[in-house]
Each structure stands twice: as structure tokens, then as C-alpha cells.
Amino acid sequence: MKLEVKNLSKTFDTKEAVKSVSFGVEAGEFLSILGPSGCGKTTLLRMLIGLITPSDGQVIKDGVDITNAPPSQRKMGFVFQNYALFENMTVLQNIEYALKIKKETKAIARETALRLIEKMGLTEHKDKKPNSLSGGQQQRVAIARTLALNPDVILFDEPMSALDVATRLALRKELKDIQKEFNTTMIYITHDQEEAFAMSDKILVMDTAVAVQLDTPENIIKHPVNDYVKNFVVENLKIKIESLSKYIGVAEGDIE
Amino acid sequence: MVTLKQKMRSLIDKGLMSKILIGIILLILIVVPIIRMLVYIDKESFENVFGSKLFVNNLINSLTSTAVATVISIVLGYLLAWAITRTDIKCKYLFTILITLPMLIPSISHGMGLIILFGNNGIITRLFGASNSIYGFWGVVIGSVLYSFPIAFIMIADILKYEDQSPYEAADVLGIPKIRQFTAITYPYIRKPMISVVFAVFTMIVTDYGVPLSVGGKFKTLPVMLYEEAVGQLNYSVGSVIGLVLLVPAIAAFLFDLFNKDKGNASYVQRSYHTKTKWRDPLGYTVVSVCSLMVILVVFSFVIQAFAKSYPRDLSFTLEHFENTFSKKGGKFLVNSILIALFTSVFGVALATTTAYLTARMQSKSSRLLHLMAIVSLAIPGLVLGLAYVIVFKKSFFYGTIAILVLVNTVHFFASPYLMIYNAFGKLNENLEEVGQILGISRPRIIFNVILPQSKYTLIEMFSYFFVNCMMTISAVSFLATSANRPISLLINQFETYNMMECAAVVALLILVINMLMKAIVYLIKKVGSKYVDKKSI
Ligand SMILES: Nc1ncnc2c1ncn2[C@@H]1O[C@H](COP(=O)(O)OP(=O)(O)OP(=O)(O)O)[C@@H](O)[C@H]1O
Numbered sequence: 001m002k003l004e005v006k007n008l009s010k011t012f013d014t015k016e017a018v019k020s021v022s023f024g025v026e027a028g029e030f031l032s033i034l035g036p037s038g039c040g041k042t043t044l045l046r047m048l049i050g051l052i053t054p055s056d057g058q059v060i061k062d063g064v065d066i067t068n069a070p071p072s073q074r075k076m077g078f079v080f081q082n083y084a085l086f087e088n089m090t091v092l093q094n095i096e097y098a099l100k101i102k103k104e105t106k107a108i109a110r111e112t113a114l115r116l117i118e119k120m121g122l123t124e125h126k127d128k129k130p131n132s133l134s135g136g137q138q139q140r141v142a143i144a145r146t147l148a149l150n151p152d153v154i155l156f157d158e159p160m161s162a163l164d165v166a167t168r169l170a171l172r173k174e175l176k177d178i179q180k181e182f183n184t185t186m187i188y189i190t191h192d193q194e195e196a197f198a199m200s201d202k203i204l205v206m207d208t209a210v211a212v213q214l215d216t217p218e219n220i221i222k223h224p225v226n227d228y229v230k231n232f233v234v235e236n237l238k239i240k241i242e243s244l245s246k247y248i249g250v251a252e253g254d255i256e
Numbered sequence: 257m258v259t260l261k262q263k264m265r266s267l268i269d270k271g272l273m274s275k276i277l278i279g280i281i282l283l284i285l286i287v288v289p290i291i292r293m294l295v296y297i298d299k300e301s302f303e304n305v306f307g308s309k310l311f312v313n314n315l316i317n318s319l320t321s322t323a324v325a326t327v328i329s330i331v332l333g334y335l336l337a338w339a340i341t342r343t344d345i346k347c348k349y350l351f352t353i354l355i356t357l358p359m360l361i362p363s364i365s366h367g368m369g370l371i372i373l374f375g376n377n378g379i380i381t382r383l384f385g386a387s388n389s390i391y392g393f394w395g396v397v398i399g400s401v402l403y404s405f406p407i408a409f410i411m412i413a414d415i416l417k418y419e420d421q422s423p424y425e426a427a428d429v430l431g432i433p434k435i436r437q438f439t440a441i442t443y444p445y446i447r448k449p450m451i452s453v454v455f456a457v458f459t460m461i462v463t464d465y466g467v468p469l470s471v472g473g474k475f476k477t478l479p480v481m482l483y484e485e486a487v488g489q490l491n492y493s494v495g496s497v498i499g500l501v502l503l504v505p506a507i508a509a510f511l512f513d514l515f516n517k518d519k520g521n522a523s524y525v526q527r528s529y530h531t532k533t534k535w536r537d538p539l540g541y542t543v544v545s546v547c548s549l550m551v552i553l554v555v556f557s558f559v560i561q562a563f564a565k566s567y568p569r570d571l572s573f574t575l576e577h578f579e580n581t582f583s584k585k586g587g588k589f590l591v592n593s594i595l596i597a598l599f600t601s602v603f604g605v606a607l608a609t610t611t612a613y614l615t616a617r618m619q620s621k622s623s624r625l626l627h628l629m630a631i632v633s634l635a636i637p638g639l640v641l642g643l644a645y646v647i648v649f650k651k652s653f654f655y656g657t658i659a660i661l662v663l664v665n666t667v668h669f670f671a672s673p674y675l676m677i678y679n680a681f682g683k684l685n686e687n688l689e690e691v692g693q694i695l696g697i698s699r700p701r702i703i704f705n706v707i708l709p710q711s712k713y714t715l716i717e718m719f720s721y722f723f724v725n726c727m728m729t730i731s732a733v734s735f736l737a738t739s740a741n742r743p744i745s746l747l748i749n750q751f752e753t754y755n756m757m758e759c760a761a762v763v764a765l766l767i768l769v770i771n772m773l774m775k776a777i778v779y780l781i782k783k784v785g786s787k788y789v790d791k792k793s794i
């Protein structure tokens with residue numbers, strides 16, 4: 001799988017939310033899109049999945065132009081910030097519902113769902129309704145629901161922003177494990193520098209409506225392309241580390 | 257490149273076609289009849305009506321009796337709401353049920369209750385030997401209070417329930433006296449919503465003909481005049497002029513609410529804080545007991561009238577009056593009522609739910625307009641709606657059928673259930689349809705398998721709202737009922753006219769029992785449902 005984004009733009013009425021953004025994602029990669037609030041991350045992600053029609057530009061997957069394909073035919077998954085689980089269904093039903101509609105036989109749908117539930121460690125919760133689960137468990141259900149359709153790439157729109165710090169830390173590792181286990185490509189939105197650096201193979205840094213740098217975390221720290229990246233990413237991380245270092249005795253220089 | 261086809265698709269995706277369709281339905285059912293009625297008014301009858309002494313007299317009667325009744329209702333409603341939300345009295349649930357019983361029976365039966373209690377042969381009249389006649393101004397005022405105070409109570413309790421309690425806590429700490437707390441904290445908070453309540457209660461009383469017709473005697477009000485002119489003498493042009501006058505307070509109330517929507521923003525306050533004073537709970541008990549007693553007295557008057565052989569001479573138990581009522585076609589009209597109520601509930605819930613889905617979950621510029629059309633029926637009193645419908649449909653094959661009563665009731669009671677489901681849809685997760693798009697689950701599937709199941713209790717409440725109101729309404733239907741499609745609620749007036757109080761009481765009791773059954777069923781469904789969920793999730 002290979003995803004290419006070419007000059008993607010979106011204008012709402014007169015507001016330019018995304019301006020000519022281009023980048024590529026390779027199979028198996030974990031790409032974070034990092035930028036401040038309101039810079040156009042969600043708009044960009046929604047254009048990738050097809051929930052928003054771009055004003056201009058293309059989305060190309062494995063050489064095929066899917067810019068205007070319906071969301072369900074892109075073989076892409078999407079995890080919403082609020083998970084958007086079906087509250088009236090059990091965990092199991094949430095996961096197998098789409099499969100049943102895809103005209104899988106009942107047995108296959110059930111088997112696929114149960115296998116996912118086991119891999120996600122949700123077995124003891126499979127007959128519960130989502131609102132009785134913790135935030136982290138709900139996220140796992142949301143991911144399992146997407147995985148059931150076996151997507152080539154999963155998009156995440158700030159899925160952790162509603163969780164407490166401890167859960168977020170645990171889920172970072174979990175998400176990486178899931179990625180390894182299923183070998184899926186992941187595109188992950190965040191406005192948290194630390195989160196992006198902890199999880200990503202590559203980071204796309206955004207300023208208002210535009211993409212400014214796409215590179216590995218290491219290269220972004222070493223060679224920020226402009227002052228914006230330097231301030232928004234590097235300086236911010238330094239401040240975080242500095243403020244902690246006086247307690248744990250880490251030298252400032254260790255970050256490089 | 258966005259092709260034309262895609263553009264078309266995105267329009268349809270926003271539900272434009274469905275919105276136009278529902279818009280046309282609402283236009284035909286609500287807006288057109290009202291305009292048709294207004295067009296019916298000619299200059300001559302306009303001048304005749306406004307020039308007549310009778311009209312001016314009735315207008316003054318309406319305004320004075322309504323003003324006094326509104327004040328009393330609001331005061332009672334406030335005291336009750338205070339007692340239920342701000343004290344620690346026991347059995348709040350039971351008291352609330354008792355107090356709201358009058359909301360299950362026609363307004364006219366309260367007039368009848370007064371006659372049974374205080375009329376010339378009345379129970380209380382005989383007990384205490386009072387001789388002042390109940391007919392007239394005070395009869396109308398008391399009768400109106402009896403059916404309107406529960407509604408005032410419900411609305412005010414809703415305001416008080418959502419009031420933030422922390423300012424009072426702070427004020428107590430600072431030692432600010434209670435009176436000062438009321439003017440500085442309570443008053444600014446409740447002012448606007450209270451004006452809404454006053455408007456609503458005033459409109460409800462001023463447009464009701466049931467109570468003044470049964471207990472007004474020579475004291476006539478505008479709705480009685482409209483009723484006598486339009487139902488009695490088929491004089492629609494005079495009726496329309498009065499209808500226009502009755503539209504004024506209703507539209508004023510509607511506009512006030514439309515421009516003051518801050519009530520909805522109040523955040524919910526779970527923690528209730530109330531200072532305990534020596535007099536608080538005793539006062540609470542007094543208020544709820546007195547009001548409950550009033551309600552019980554009225555219901556008791558029906559029971560005694562309906563089951564006693566010949567009140568007041570012979571109090572032995574009998575079912576004669578029930579047999580008598582049924583022999584006078586009461587059975588047929590009861591079946592009519594139940595059919596009308598069931599059909600209206602099904603049709604009304606379907607229409608309100610579809611409309612609310614389009615306005616709440618497929619938002620676009622056109623949804624604002626559709627939303628306005630859906631709630632505008634709040635501004636149309638039942639009497640006016642009925643008159644408008646009879647003017648439009650009198651000559652059609654439709655007249656005299658159950659169907660027309662179903663339609664007029666759907667419109668009459670549309671706004672509240674619509675708002676219930678509109679709010680419920682608004683609270684559901686906003687991304688559900690998008691999840692469907694991504695997973696390849698069609699919108700209808702998401703609606704029927706996810707959205708409606710999550711709104712099931714709201715749907716049941718809506719059904720019950722339509723049902724209960726259809727069973728008890730006497731306003732819009734009175735213009736459209738013939739001997740073929742007449743609902744049983746209209747028999748109360750008919751029996752009263754022939755001085756058959758026993759049968760009238762039987763009818764009121766039947767309506768009360770059926771509506772209580774409906775409420776009980778809803779309660780049970782909810783209770784069983786929530787128990788089942790609890791068990792499953794533990
Ligand atoms: N449907 C819309 N109509 C008009 N403007 C929009 C719409 N959606 C987004 N915008 C605007 O486009 C800009 C980018 O919004 P977007 O939601 O993509 O930002 P974001 O980076 O995801 O922000 P956040 O971190 O707050 O989620 C914002 O200024 C927003 O107000």
C-alpha cells in the first residue's frame with residue numbers, strides 16, 4: 001500500500017482551511033500530523049477518507065486516484081475523537097455489524113469479530129454496552145470495529161485527547177503494538193509534540209492550512225526547516241524536558 | 257474536479273428532497289389552513305364584531321378571568337415547584353403524580369367537577385350550606401386554575417431544577433438575608449423563563465372554552481363566543497375574527513420564546529443545596545397537601561356522581577350510569593377516541609421523528625426554516641386550528657372521517673413531541689452517520705439500527721404525549737366531529753347540556769382511567785428497560 005497526497009486544498013466559503021498540502025505514506029508507516037489547534041488537521045484527514053470533498057488536489061492510493069471515491073470503497077479506517085460507538089449494541093455487535101452488512105455469512109462475521117476481540121483483550125467485555133467501558137477500552141472497540149473490515153490504513157483524529165494522562169501513556173504503547181500485530185499503516189493527528197515524537201516513524205508538521213515539514217522525528221529536531229518548526233516543535237519539547245529535568249536530573253543536552 | 261453529478265449527489269445527501277417533501281406536508285397541514293381562515297375574514301364581519309357590545313364585553317370577561325386565574329396558577333405552580341425541588345418532604349413522586357392528574361382529563365371536566373361540588377345540589381354546598389352560586393366569574397377562574405396549575409408547576413419545576421445552587425451557599429455564608437437572596441439571585445435567574453411560563457399559562461386559559469362553557473353561565477368569554485358562533489351557528493366569518501384575536505397572545509408567547517432561548521443553556525446541577533429552616537418542610541407539606549386535596553376532590557366528585565345511584569338522594573352503588581352512557585353511543589365514541597389517539601400517535605411520531613431527523617442531523621440552511629415550521633403550531637390555539645380546518649375541509653369527502661381528526665390532532669400537538677425528539681437526536685453522537693459512510697452502512701440502516709434504538713424512550717414518551725392529549729382534547733376536534741367520528745371527550749359537554757351529570761362524570765372517569773393506564777404502561781416499559789440494561793452491564 002502506498003498513499004500519495006498531491007496539492008490537496010479545501011476552502012470553506014472563503015476560509016482556506018487546507019492549502020495545497022502534499023505528502024506520501026509508505027506501507028506499515030506510522031505518520032503523525034502535528035500542528036496547533038485550528039490549523040486544518042481534521043479537514044485534511046477528512047479529505048483523505050472522503051468525508052469532505054477537496055476543493056482541489058488528489059488523493060492517490062496504490063496508483064489509483066480515489067479523490068472522489070465513496071469513503072467505504074477506499075479500504076481505509078477512521079477512529080473518531082469521541083469513538084462514535086453504537087451505544088445500543090454490545091461490543092461484539094459493534095464489531096460484527098459492518099461485516100454482516102457486507103454479506104459475510106453470520107459464522108464468518110462472528111468468527112472474525114471474536115478473533116479481534118480476543119486480540120484486543122476485550123473478551124471479558126464482549127457482551128457489555130460501550131458506555132460501561134473505560135475510555136481506553138472504548139478506543140480499543142473503535143479500533144477493532146475498523147480492523148474488522150481489514151483496512152490498508154487507519155486514520156486517527158486525536159483519539160486520546162479525551163483521556164487522562166496515565167491512560168494516554170498506556171495507549172501509546174498499545175497502539176504501536178496493534179500496528180505491529182496487524183501490520184497496518186496509521187495516520188495519526190495530534191497537537192501534542194511529545195505524543196508525536198513518542199509514536200511516529202514520520203511527522204508532518206503543519207502551520208495554519210499548510211504543511212511545513214515532513215521528516216523523521218530525529219531529522220526534525222536536528223534540522224528544523226524554519227523558525228516556526230523550531231519554535232513549535234523543538235523549543236516546546238525543550239521546555240517540557242527542562243521543566244522536568246530539575247527533578248530527575250536529566251541534562252538539557254541529552255535530547256540530541 | 258467536482259462533476260455536476262457529484263454536486264447533485266451532495267445535495268441529495270443533505271436530504272434536500274426529503275426536506276422539501278416534509279416542508280410541503282407541514283405547509284399544507286399547518287400554514288395553509290391558518291391563512292385560509294384569515295382570508296375568510298371580511299371587512300363587514302370584522303367591523304361588526306369589533307363594534308358589537310357583546311364582543312367587547314366578552315373580551316373584558318376573558319381578560320379579567322384569565323388574568324386572575326393565571327396569577328393564582330402561577331403562584332400555586334411556584335409554591336409546588338418550590339416544595340418539590342427545594343424541600344425534603346417525603347413521597348415527592350406520589351405527590352407529583354397526584355398533582356399532575358388534571359393534565360389527563362379535559363378542561364371541561366373541571367368545570368363539571370365544580371358543579372358537582374359547589375353547584376345547587378353540590379356535595380360541598382350541601383355539607384356547608386353555602387348558597388353562593390358557582391356559575392360566573394369565580395367559577396371560571398377556579399375551574400381554569402384547576403387544570404392549569406399542574407402545567408405551571410411542571411414548567412416552573414423544570415426551571416428551578418436547573419438552577420445553580422452555589423450562589424445561595426455563598427450568600428448564606430455571607431449572612432445575606434433570604435429576602436435579599438430572592439431579589440438578587442433567584443429573580444434575575446427565573447425572570448425570563450417565568451415570563452415564558454406566564455405567557456404559556458395565560459394563552460392556554462384565554463383560549464379554552466371548556467370551563468367557561470360549563471360553569472360560566474351568563475359570564476361568557478371569547479372562546480365560548482367563537483364556539484357558539486362557529487360550532488353552533490356555523491357563522492365562520494365571525495368565528496374567524498375572534499380566532500384572529502385569540503391568535504394574538506399565542507403568537508406573542510411564541511415569539512417571546514423564539515427570541516429568548518437562553519433557558520436551554522442552563523447547566524444541569526445535580527447537587528441540591530437547600531438550607532433547612534424550621535418552617536420549610538411543614539410549609540412544603542401544606543402546599544402539596546392542599547393542592548393534592550383539590551385534585552382528589554374533583555376526581556372524587558366524578559367517582560361519587562358516576563357510581564352513586566342518584567346523587568344526592570340515593571348513594572347506593574350502581575353501574576347503571578355506565579350502562580346508560582354506553583347505550584347512548586358512548587361505546588362507539590370511546591372506540592373512536594382510542595382509534596384517533598392510536599392513529600395520531602403513530603402518524604405523529606413518524607412525522608415528528610422524520611422532521612426532527614432532517615433538522616437535527618442533516619443540518620443546512622433549509623433546516624432552520626423546516627424547524628420553524630415544525631414548532632409554529634405552538635402559536636395556534638386548538639380552537640383556531642379547528643376553525644381553520646373546518647373552513648378548508650367542510651365540503652370535502654374528508655369531513656366527518658376519523659382521518660381528519662387524526663390530522664388536526666397531529667398538527668395541534670406536533671410541536672412538543674417534535675422538540676423532544678429534536679433534542680434527543682441532537683444529543684446523540686454527531687459522527688454516527690459518518691461511521692456508517694466509512695464502514696459501508698447505509699443511512700437508513702444507521703437510522704433504524706442505531707439512532708432510533710438509542711432514542712426509544714423518547715419515542716415512547718412522544719407516543720404517550722400524542723395519545724393522552726388526543727383522548728382529552730375538546731378544542732380543535734369540536735369543529736370537525738360528526739356523529740360518525742365523534743371522540744368521547746365531546747360527550748361531556750353534550751351530557752351536561754341535557755343535565756345528565758352522571759354520564760358526564762362517567763366519561764371523565766373513562767378518559768382519566770385510560771390515560772392513567774397509558775402513563776402506567778410507559779412507566780413500566782422504562783422501568784423494565786433500565787433494569788435489563790443494568791443487569792447486562794454489571
Ligand atoms: N465546515 C466548515 N465550515 C467552515 N469552516 C470550517 C469548517 N470546518 C473547519 N473549518 C475551519 O477550518 C479551520 C481548520 O479546521 P480543522 O477542524 O481542520 O482544524 P484542526 O487542526 O483539526 O483543529 P483542532 O485541533 O481544534 O481540532 C478552522 O479555522 C475551522 O474553523
Ligand SMILES: [Mg+2]
Nearest residue numbers: 041042043157
Ligand atoms: Mg481537529
